[in-house]
Amino acid sequence: MSCSSAHSVLVEVVPEPLQLTRYTDFVQSDSAGAIATFTGVTRDNFQGKRVVKLEYEAYAPMATKKLQVWGRPSGGAQPRNCAVT
Secondary structure, three states: OOEEOOOOOEEEEEEEEHHHHHHOOOOOOOOOOOOOOOOOOOOOOOOOOOOOOOOOOOOOHHHHHHHHHHHHOOOOOOOOEEOOO
């Protein structure tokens, strides 16, 4: 995790399924009006073929570095806690 006094970023590249509450708990704040998340799912078919599984791989050190950049506030954005996985 990379932290500053006004903005905390939680970045993780993990092999197991994500536990959404870990991340929503991290970003929850009484001063925030909402928490936005995205949960993707895999279709059961692709180009007429059955999909039986989906595998991801990443070079974790490089992915973590890039995700930390994406978690920083940009422009005039208010600093907030951010979780990127």
